Amino acid sequence: MSVRRVDTIVRGGRVVTATDVFEAAVAISGDKIAAIGPESLLPPGDRVIDAEGKYVMPGLIDCHLHVGPEYDDWKTAPLAAAHTGLTTLLPFVIYDEGESLPQAVARLREEAEALSVLDFGFHFILNHEPHILDGIAPAFAMGVSSFKLFMTYKKRPKRMVSDEFIARTMEQLAALGGLCQLHCENGDVLCYLEDKAIAAGRTTPTDFPPTCPDWTEEEAINRAILIGRLTDCPVYVVHLSTRLGLERIKRAQAEGQRVWTETCPQYLLLTDREMERLGPFAKIGPPLRPHDGPDRAALWAGTEAGFISTVASDHSPRVPAAKEPGRRNIFVDSDGKPIPFGAPSLETLVPLMYSEGVVNRGLPPSWLARVMAENPARIFGLYPRKGAIRVGADADLTIWDPASAWTIERARHLGIAGYTPYEGWTVKGRPWMTLLRGQVLLNSEGVLEQKPGYGRYLARTSPVAPIGGAVR
Ligand SMILES: [Zn+2]
Numbered sequence: 001m002s003v004r005r006v007d008t009i010v011r012g013g014r015v016v017t018a019t020d021v022f023e024a025a026v027a028i029s030g031d032k033i034a035a036i037g038p039e040s041l042l043p044p045g046d047r048v049i050d051a052e053g054k055y056v057m058p059g060l061i062d063c064h065l066h067v068g069p070e071y072d073d074w075k076t077a078p079l080a081a082a083h084t085g086l087t088t089l090l091p092f093v094i095y096d097e098g099e100s101l102p103q104a105v106a107r108l109r110e111e112a113e114a115l116s117v118l119d120f121g122f123h124f125i126l127n128h129e130p131h132i133l134d135g136i137a138p139a140f141a142m143g144v145s146s147f148k149l150f151m152t153y154k155k156r157p158k159r160m161v162s163d164e165f166i167a168r169t170m171e172q173l174a175a176l177g178g179l180c181q182l183h184c185e186n187g188d189v190l191c192y193l194e195d196k197a198i199a200a201g202r203t204t205p206t207d208f209p210p211t212c213p214d215w216t217e218e219e220a221i222n223r224a225i226l227i228g229r230l231t232d233c234p235v236y237v238v239h240l241s242t243r244l245g246l247e248r249i250k251r252a253q254a255e256g257q258r259v260w261t262e263t264c265p266q267y268l269l270l271t272d273r274e275m276e277r278l279g280p281f282a283k284i285g286p287p288l289r290p291h292d293g294p295d296r297a298a299l300w301a302g303t304e305a306g307f308i309s310t311v312a313s314d315h316s317p318r319v320p321a322a323k324e325p326g327r328r329n330i331f332v333d334s335d336g337k338p339i340p341f342g343a344p345s346l347e348t349l350v351p352l353m354y355s356e357g358v359v360n361r362g363l364p365p366s367w368l369a370r371v372m373a374e375n376p377a378r379i380f381g382l383y384p385r386k387g388a389i390r391v392g393a394d395a396d397l398t399i400w401d402p403a404s405a406w407t408i409e410r411a412r413h414l415g416i417a418g419y420t421p422y423e424g425w426t427v428k429g430r431p432w433m434t435l436l437r438g439q440v441l442l443n444s445e446g447v448l449e450q451k452p453g454y455g456r457y458l459a460r461t462s463p464v465a466p467i468g469g470a471v472r
Pocket of ligand 1: 064066092314315
C-alpha cells in the first residue's frame with residue numbers, strides 16, 4: 001500500500017456487497033474508496049468512523065421516482081431521501097412544451113444542481129410527439145441514457161404512445177447504446193373498461209382495480225419485449241405488479257434477451273384492500289392487485305430468484321386537494337379530468353425493504369445491496385462508479401443499524417403528500433450514517449451535514465447486465 005494516510009477509515013462493520021457479507025474496514029481518500037481489507041493492513045485515517053455492529057452497504061439508489069412541479073421538488077425530495085439512507089436518485093423528469101431534450105437536460109441540470117443534496121441523474125419521459133426523438137442522441141451525449149414510454153394513460157394528452165413510436169424510439173436507443181423503460185399496461189383496454197365502469201355508475205374507489213386486469217400488464221409487457229427484440233434494444237419494465245407479467249419476462253430472459261424489471265414496495269406489501277381504506281390516495285398505476293391473488297408472493301419470489309433486478313419507490317406524491325375528488329368518482333373529477341395516479345413511497349422505501357425483506361422474510365442483506373445499489377447502477381450506466389464498494393468507486397456508503405425498531409409516522413415525513421399508506425407500521429433497522437463522495441451526509445444524530453446543492457449531476461452511459469440468480 002503506497003498511501004501513507006487516508007482521509008477516512010470506516011472500521012468494525014460488516015461490509016455488504018451485492019454478493020457477500022464480510023468483516024472489513026473501508027479506507028477513503030478524497031471522494032473515492034481507496035482500499036478494503038483488515039483494518040490492521042490499511043493506512044491510518046485522519047477520521048475514524050466506528051461502525052461496530054452495523055452493516056456497511058454501498059450507497060443506496062432509488063432508480064424510480066418522480067420529481068418536479070406536481071410532485072416533491074428538487075430540494076425536498078433529495079432531503080427527504082437523504083434522511084432515509086439513500087445517496088443517489090434517478091428521477092423521471094419531463095421537458096417543457098416547445099423545449100428540446102438537450103435544452104431540458106441543461107435547464108434541469110442547473111436547477112437540480114442548485115437544490116439537490118444527493119447525486120442525481122435523469123430519466124426522460126417521452127410523449128407521443130415524433131419530433132422529440134431528434135433530441136435523443138444529443139441528450140444521450142449529455143449523460144441521459146434511459147428514456148421512458150407509457151403504453152397507457154390514454155386520457156392524458158400525448159402520454160400514451162403508439163407501437164410505431166415505441167419501435168422508432170427503441171431503434172434510436174439501440175443504435176446509441178441506450179435503454180428503454182416502459183410503463184406496460186394496455187391503455188386502449190384500460191380506457192375501454194374505465195369508460196364502461198363510468199357509464200354503469202361504478203365509480204367508487206374499489207371499482208378502479210377491476211378496470212385494470214392483470215393480463216393487460218402481461219399483454220403490454222409482451223408487446224414491449226417483442227418490439228425490443230425487433231429493434232435489439234434493451235427493455236426495462238418499470239414497476240412490475242403481476243405474476244403473469246413476471247412469467248413473460250422470465251421467458252424473455254431465458255431466451256437471452258436483455259429484458260430487466262423492477263418492482264416496488266407497494267406491489268410487494270399492499271393490496272386492493274387499500275382502496276377501501278385510503279380511497280383515491282391508494283390510486284396508483286398499475287393498481288394495487290387483488291388481496292387474494294398470486295401477485296405479491298410471485299413478486300417476492302421473483303426478486304429472491306433474481307428475475308426482478310431492482311426495487312424502487314415510484315414515489316409520485318400528489319397534493320391532497322388533487323386526490324380528494326376521487327372519493328366521489330375514482331376515475332374523473334366533475335370537469336372530466338382524470339383523478340391523478342400516484343402515492344408517496346420515497347421516505348418508506350429503504351426501511352420497509354430492509355425490514356420486510358431482510359428481517360421478516362430472511363433475505364440476506366446482500367439482496368438489498370443488489371436491488372437498491374449495484375443493479376440500479378449497472379442498468380442505468382453508473383457502474384462501477386456507483387452501487388459498489390470497490391477500489392476506485394465513489395465513496396458512497398449507507399451504514400445501517402440493524403438493531404433499532406421504530407414506527408413509521410407521516411409526521412416525520414418531509415414530502416407534500418400528507419399521508420403514508422404505511423402509517424403505524426413497525427420497522428426494524430435504520431440508517432445510522434451515510435457518506436456521499438467521502439463526506440458524511442447523514443450523521444449518527446440523524447442530521448444532514450451537507451446542504452442542498454451538494455449533489456452532483458451524474459452523466460450516465462450504457463447499461464451493463466444486472467446480477468441475476470438466486471440471492472441465497
Ligand atoms: Zn413512475
